[in-house]
Amino acid sequence: MAQVDQGVRENVYPQATNPLLRTLSQIAISAVTPIAAVLVALAFGALLLWLNGFNGSDVVTVMIFGSFQDMRSFGEILLKATPLILIGAGLCVAFRCSIWNIGAEGQLYVGAIAATLVGTSFDGLSVWVHAPLVMLAGALAGAAWAGIAGYLKVRFQASEIVTTIMLNYIAIIMTSYLVTGPMRDASAAYPQSARLVREAWTPRIVSDMRLHIGILIAVVLAVALYIFLQRSSRGFALRVVGLNPHAARYAGMDVRRNVMIAICISGALAGLAGAFEVAGVTHRLYQNISPGYGYEGIAVALLANNNPLAAILSGGLFAVLRSGSEVLQITSQVPQVLVLVIQGIVILSVVAFAKLRDILRIVA
Known part of the structure; x- marks a missing residue:
């Protein structure tokens, strides 16, 4: 009877008796779904261009391969990738702790404000002192701003989705104020802050390009x-809490403390991204310092x-797609409207396939 029961379990629940097969299937799902999400989004983008009288193949030939025209174009891609990597990696930590930090955009802005305040002050410091101070100020400001939502979460059980938004x-x-x-x-003539002192600028990797050491960091x-x-x-x-x-809590872990750590880490990296935008790219604070990096970092x-x-x-x-x-x-x-729609399709496709990936991982 035990042998029969074992045979039934192996036939009906093969994943329970083949851990290696289950691991391989989950790895395959994790690898395939992101690629599928991008391909589906590009296909819809091509269809959208064709319906509006443009060449649909431009989605690949121009939008993808056109971004790699020369080293300067490649440097611009890496420049755009810097805040996306920082924000995305930070949000990975928060999401793994089941903290849905949707406020990276605001944390980036606050980091940019703090970086500007430090970058326009303390004239006369060495670049090896002033530039790191600007980065530190941005990271700390972003962490503190995210910490507000974290405190409201652990103290009053307020939804971090609502508070971060x-x-x-x-x-x-x-x-703006x-x-x-x-x-x-x-x-x-336009609303902007004073220019950061030269010693506060993020050092560039190549002198005649805008790419700075932020990508390495x-x-x-x-x-x-x-x-x-x-x-x-x-x-x-953090992962167990998530x-x-x-x-x-039963295992003796401080859930509130881990929640605060997770959301502050994500806020710190978003704030650092804001500091790099000010100190490495614009060298001033503007009203629209971010083109939406905080929201794109979620995707x-x-x-x-x-x-x-x-x-x-x-x-x-995503930096390639943006460039x-x-x-x-x-x-x-x-038209810019169509370009924005294509970018939105990519993000929607990523979110949809992420949900599909979670379902397939459970089934597998």
């Missing part, structure tokens, strides 16, 4: 976060399956 609006409006009021450069931090989550006791605690906070984390290491690749992919959208708009004369 509201904090986004506050940060964006606050930035500052660059049109207290921080406005009086000699400028972003990759190093993404690798460090992967090691932190997978190899450290604190990272293990899987089952009640079990984590980066989802495409990476909440893996900081994979966020390097997904951040690079390619600009090339598509200029080269093929595609």
Whole structure:
């Protein structure tokens, strides 16, 4: 009878008796679904262009391959990948702890404000002192801004989705107020802050290109976060809290503390991204300092399956799509509205396939 029962289990529930097969199937699902999401999105983008009288193949030939025209174009891709990798890797940590931080955009803005305040002050410091201070200020400001939502979560059980979204609006409006009021450069015709002192600029990798060392820092931090989550006791605690906070509490883990750590880490990296935008790209604070990196970072984390290491690749992919959208708009004369719709299709496809991936992993 026991042998019959064993045979039934093997036939009906093969995943329970073949752990290697189940592991391989889950790896295949994790690898295939992101590729499928991008391919489906590009197919819909091509169809959209064709329906509006444009060449549908431009989605690939212009939007993708057109982004790699020369080293300068490649450098611009890496420049756009820097904030996406930072934000995506940070959100991976929060999401693994089941903290849905939707406020990376606001945390980026606050980080940019803090970086501007430090970058326009302390004139006379060495670049090896001033530039790191700007980065640190941005990271700390982003962590503190995210910590507000974290505190409301652990103290009053307020939904972090709602609070982080509201904090986004506050940060964006606050930035507009500052660059049109207290921080406005009086000699400028448009709302903007004073220029950061030269020693506060993020050092560039190549002198005649805009690419700065932020891309190297972003990759190093993404690798460090992967090691932190997978190899450290604190990272293990964050993952356990994300899987089952009640079990984590029963095991003696401080759930509230881990929630605060997770959301502050994600906020710190978003704030650092804001600091790099100011100190490495614009060198001033503007009203719209971010083109939506904070929101796009959510899709980066989802495409990476909440893996900081994979966020390097997904951040690079979204940077290619963003750069390619600009090339598509200029080269093929595609209206900006259509370009934005194609970008939205990519994000929707990523979210949909992320959900499909979770379902398939459960089945497998």
